[in-house]
Amino acid sequence: MKAHHTLLLLALVAPLALLARTPGTDDNAIPAGPSADQATTAKLVHGLLSDSRYAYRPRALDDALSQDIFKRYLEALDGGKLFFTAKDVARFAPYRTTLDEALKSGQLDPAYAMFALYKQRVDERSTYARKLLKQDIFDFSGNDRWYYDREDAPWAASSAELDKLWQQSVRNDWLRLKLAGKQPEEIRKTLDKRYANLAQAVAELDGTDAFQSFLNAYTGSIDPHTDYFDPRSAERFNQSMSLSLEGIGAQLQKQDDVVVIREVLPGGPAIKSGQLEAGDRIVGVGQGASGTMDDVVGWRIDDVVEKIKGPKGTKVRLDVIPPEAGMDSKPRRVVLVRDKIHLTEQAAKAKTITIPARGELPAKRIGVVELPGFYQDFEGRRSNNDDYASATRDVARLLAQFRAQKVDGVVMDLRNNGGGSLAEAVELTGLFIDKGPVVQVRESGGRVSVENDRAPGVAWDGPLAVLVNRGSASASEIFAGAIQDYGRGLIIGETTFGKGTVQNLVDLDRWPANEKPRFGQVKLTIAQFFLPGGSSTQNKGVVPDIRFPVSVDASEFGESTYDNALPWTRIAAVPHTRYGNFTPLLARLDALHDSRIAANKEFQWWSQDVAEFRAERARKYVSLSEVERRAERDKDEAKRKQRQAERKALGLKLDPLAVDSSDDGLQAGERDVVADAAREKAAEDRPDPLLRESAAILADATALLSDSKQLSAQVLPETGKATHWAE
Template identity: 75%
Template sequence: MKFTRLVAVPLIALVLSVPLGMMARAEGDALPGAPTPEQITTAKLVYGLLSDSRYAYRPRPLDDTMSAEIFDHYLEALDRNKLFFTAADIARFEAHKPQMGENVRSGRLEPAYAIFAVYKQRVAERVAYARELLGKDIFDFTGDDRWEYDREDAPWAADRAELDALWRQSVRNDWLRLKLAGKKPDEIRKTLGRRYLNLGNNVAALNQEDAFQSFLNAYTSTVDPHTDYMNPRTAKLFTQNMSLSLEGIGAQLQKQDDVVVIRELIAGGPAALSGKFKPGDRIVGVGQGSSGPMEDVVGWRLDDVVEKIKGPKGTQVRLDVVPGEATLDSEPVRVVLTRARIKLEEQAAKSEIISLPAPAGGGADKRIGVIKLPAFYQDFEGRRSRNGEYTSATRDVARLLEQFRTDGVDGVVLDLRNNGGGSLNEAIELTGLFIDKGPVVQVRESGGRVSVESDRNPGVAWDGPLAVLINRGSASASEIFAGAIQDYGRGLVIGETSFGKGTVQNIVPLDRWPAKEGDRFGHVKLTIAQFFLPGGSSTQNRGVVPDIAFPVTVDASEFGESTYDNALEWRQIAAVPHERYGDFAPLLPRLQARHAERVKQDPEFQWWVEDVAEFRAEREKKYVSLNEAERRAERDRDAAKRKQRQEERKRLGLALDPLADTTDDGLQAGERNVAEDAAREKAAEKRPDPLLRESAAILADAIHLLDSDRKLSAQVLPRSTAPGIWAQ
């Protein structure tokens, strides 16, 4: 049996208590009814798969404990912050708790759908109450009130009156943010009225399939944190993201109120090449082919509109478009496009070169090449086709390394910050670009059998100095790569301790079992193994610990594998023989000392440390003041701080922060001018990055030290075991 093997952080769970950025047709507002035959079959198939030790790494029996966990996970998915259900609702739902496991096994989904229906009703009630508050005199901000926004660990509200009190403070906070941003009362009422209406419409648009996927994922998440059910549409999106390609018109879309809006045009795509679109334009109608009927898509869910627009390359789609500057009731312009295969280049590996002056003690200037890799992506279908043409993170990085060799860079930093993982094959092959041959990862299956996955290709793409930059968002495949580089002594690891996900997932198509009648039942991403580094250690729960550490942005108790109550424990197995290119231990104290001395003099690094400390302090509070004078003073202090820093950048000749003048506008995603918001997002990518620059400086320090101190170099990189590696 051959499946796609992944080592990726899970898909973001469906959190239904916030807007999902999608709207449905009017008929989608109906409450979930009886489960369909496909849903019943799917539930049984998922249970069969996850309860079988031949597939699942840690199968669990559907006992009372698991039923209680399914119940809790389902409520958490619907109302994580406890702003919709009351304690009385929960007490009524409790009757279903003991049967939750059996309901999955038998496909009895009615109880879950009944809870979902109450959820939709409660959201509608809260939205109505919030909109009603906008007309009342509750917006005096001179007292000591505060909005306690983090309610995950709070008890359920006793009754509607307690929920009213919570929502009153939430609405007042929304109002105050807009007021501080300079909005007038009438404008605030209009903005918030539309915001709450959209929330209600978004949740009302959730249908039976949404309820089904949410409930089934409440079950899968009790098996382990990285096992997910994906319905056919979600599975297609997952494959698209992994392959960095799709077939369509080449436009990034978003929902704004009732209409789908073009946020960005993808270079080289049919929409961009037509010259007939620009960010902010609204799509109000879609038709298939040259003569198919046009469908009015105003009010539809975003995913439904996207499904209509995407299609096989070479086919035509007609779009009715209202320009962004026109009123929505203006006559639309009809545009005919021929779909094409679109490469999502923005999500691929990218490179830059950082030039660093020689240290005061002597030596030469250094040029450090940087590769930013956002994911371990691969076009699985393209690779299986054996035509040699497929998207691959390793291939892209190899091309960038080749260019670095041509450019004569002195060292390479591979930036894996916030890289959540991806293909296991890519992690192995990418490691092979930096080691000659050898084991990269050990994979332990549920029965205890351990297999070794190795790089078998002799030679390297880069044999010079290397550093890997990680943070808490670096997970799974990123940890395999960083951990292997560390075990081999091939390079320095810099940054924060990584996420701590040490498990391997397979994508299993459920349609392979019943009758292979197409894509009806979706896919399961299930955990099938645990991985260990060549040295025998797991990254599970503990993550990869950097050689040179930066201040921690988020605590392990807030984010990472260790926050999951059912995560696997850390463990260790026997090491496998592997090359040891170097031992950086003798070098680290001197690198640490140079790093500490340099960042003391680096204003941008110190600003970042200050911001991290403030961020962590704010997170600890878990509330915001509703006193206008206090909030305005905080806002003024922040503005003054940003202005002072910008002036300091000018004085020191540093790159300016393109977002230094940006303040909190009180708006949420989808409420801003689309074109301006997209431009601001692009500008954010160009902000100064002191952590990346400091990582390059640490690598340059290592090069200088090893070049100038032969005794130290012999300790760190014995020539007998590392010919050519790090040699300059």
């Protein structure tokens, strides 16, 4: 079987309340069992995951796996253990060893029963939290604590025990708002709406949510990166990979009962029309130039998005109310023609950093490519579209600009790049090496194939560094690992995520040959990848040549945190060019790095913040003492002001968020949409000491190699003459 797309992606699990849902559903009661299509889907997924012809590590669907699925489904529903009691979990106990039979037969009634009780319990907790707001429990003079990390805690023995937990949680919410300067009545109003919205969001979940959540408990029991996407989720996933969609070009956000425009995107119909702006509230949607308008107030955001999106060239009508007007105001009618929207904010971007002269080391200009993902428009490439989205094509264009600007080196910034297309990982590596193996792929039967860069020549043959962190995963690790194996560039930062497996998207509608999507897709682990040198990145990740302080502990984030992750292993290396060996250079680079950061305020502040953050995370609780919390808040505020003053005195770039970056006590959707979007944009312009230090390290390397023929001969052997590090 040949699946659609080969992927190397770090899957991020969406919160349960944000899963895709079926549009146009008025009654959100959880059905007793699955629909006919869902029953068929469960059987198809079982066929895939239990067959070694498809899955890299198939597992028989038996009682042992059933218990694993049960555990993961409970975690998906109530990972914080704030809704179910031990009695509820005991009530589910008969399902522990029967979920395997339920999946095989497509009779998923137990999953729907658990989901229905989850909805009931959330409603009960919301009601209880709202009642607490009327009680006299908001005295913060004692030494109480709210232990928010309940992953390893036992289930509450009773509703009364849950009551105590919720009292502490509500008190913490109240204290946060109080410290932010809010008055009691305003706090009470904000929190009452928050808890009501929680109940409403979960009440809107339906059988589609129950089904997708349960199937992902099954897929997640096979391995951490196998996922099920229902048809709507699959469409969104493909849009994220292609960086394009067809619609009006607006980023939307739910606020209370209304969908609000958070941002109008460049080049789209919304911004071109001049009739829509951030903060506008959408209260009605209609298809075509005339006809019925659907009142979408109170709708779920994905249902509103589904109504607004549509084929290029078609019309959509929107009724909007501006942010300054009351909700009872007469809406303004806007008619737009849908178009293809390119999501340029998520594409590769370039900037240049100038590293000033330091003693005998000359000034250097370093080009930076920020790459958030290894994206590719699979359909566009198959159709031979000239403008299909491709990370490699975009980076090649940016490298051409750097060549024209005659920069002295290039840093590839792959921080928090979770991966993407395997083909893009191979082709992007080929921009820096002149043909050769990039990654080895071992299938379930043990067969090993080699993915090669077959394109002669390079797009950049000068000094190169790759900046990574714990969020750099999968395709990012292939690229960084191959660059390291080839000795083509320096790897700088933190040890990467450690995801060393390959996934394919399998379309479940291909077998029945459905005209419209009915069954969804499975992102299925089909292979494990190995670097040219034979090492896997699985679990261990890529270890940098020059290391920055660890911001996230390996026990908290990364492949090593998954209880069913594949172990690290290695296979035989394949012949590949060794352009350089940076080992003789690393001690001198480390010494220069240590000397520089000792005088680098921004880097020191970042290191301090990381240490404080990790200490707070390790504590796993927050104090409910107002005196203690206010002292912490005042200390943080004083620290921000002092740092900003020092930046100004030293002529450093000011932090655009330092003026007001204290905790406002609000959650997403409670803030002013326009102000929040502006703040998010401003955050992109904050000082980035890690990126600047990476550029400085690369500048050091180029200067040292240029100054010493002996060192250059050690680091860049004869096989490395294809690159021009030391010119």
